Amino acid sequence: MSSETGPSKDVSEEHLPSERVSHGAVEPAGDPFADPGLPPHEHRRQDIDERAAKSSERTVALLFVVSMLATIGFIASFVAIPVDRITYIWPMGNISALNFALGMTLGISLFCIGAGAVHWARTLMSDEEHVQERHPIEATPETKAQVLSDFRMGAAESQFGRRKLIRNTMFGALALVPLSGVVLLRDLGPLPEDKLRHTPWEKGKLLINQNTHEPLRAEDVTVGSLTFAVPEGLEHDDPHYMEELAKAALMLVRLEPEDIKDKRELDWSHEGIVAFSKICTHVGCPISLYEQQTHHVLCPCHQSTFDLSDGARVIFGPAGHPLPQLRIGVNSEGYLEALDDFKEPVGPSFWERG
Ligand code: FES
Structure with missing residues (x-):
């Protein structure tokens, strides 16, 4: 205007x-x-003080150097650390030393590149604001004609149409390249077969409180609280500790008998205490959010919601299967114990269930 x-x-x-x-x-x-317009431009310290600019330059360079060292560390870890070495890292416990080293070094390397680029942009690159009017994106007919003419000329100069041997072998090479990705599929195997059908739970195994590491008594599980348990005998220094824990993680709640909708749960529970796998049946995140009024548990990853008072039925979200239930009772000393293993595989429901 x-x-x-x-x-x-x-x-x-x-x-x-x-x-x-x-x-x-x-x-x-x-x-x-x-349009309120732009505020007056304020110069940064680096714009008016060459020493500050040099200091920023050194900081950026330092971040890039750290990234280089981390990348070298990544390669060295890949070569030097045996794939089956387990190490204790606080607070995660026993984990794969190789995975930890690769994750840390790659993370540091990428972070430092990002941090260096951001620092560079914020302190040294021009920060003058410019206003540019928008123009139609479509090219003019002359430009389109020029591009087509350039393309035809390039095709003619490359002799792409004339040198059929080159053209055909190039197509062959491009078609075969994706096959190298196919061989990587080997790493998806071997199939788990029936390993997922068994967890460390079995008849007589005590339920151990995951926080206190003490055997659980029925009176320890109170109405309104969510208690996490693992089977007795699961040792931190066992090289398969994480796998076993991932399959056996259990959550317990105590329900008032009148709140239980699926009365079949009563046979599998003890005095209203019901125990379900803590592993979401969508893609396997651990579930941890419990709403005591509704007895719903929520998976934080994609919000699948399960009703613990109704056989852990899915009431919302992408999970396709209820959480498997563990049958529990108490032994002669009053401790909660498993009466069996889970009757179905725990975790993501894409493993076919019989
Ligand atoms: S893993 Fe639980 S909802 Fe996706």
């Missing part, structure tokens, strides 16, 4: 308060979306 202004008048005087000037354009008064 334009407005006539006399050469001798000050623009702001002439248009205010009835009109507003912004980036050289004058907008009508009363427009609720009037």
